[in-house]
Amino acid sequence: MPESVAAYLAEHPKMTGVLFTAMLLLTQAAPAAANAAQATPGP
DSSP: OOSSHHHHHHHOTHHHHHHHHHHHHHHHHHHHHHHHTSOOOOO
16 A cells, blocks of 8 residues: 555556546536525525
8 A cells, every 4th residue: 555645646647637637626616616505685
């Protein structure tokens, strides 16, 4: 078992792209979810 994340990514270079894409999607989804959760004042 790798000792660190850096060692794991050195052994599995494709996972770098997977993690980057996942982080990119999460950074885009969080503000969208926050905007959808805002309360809209009604009449």
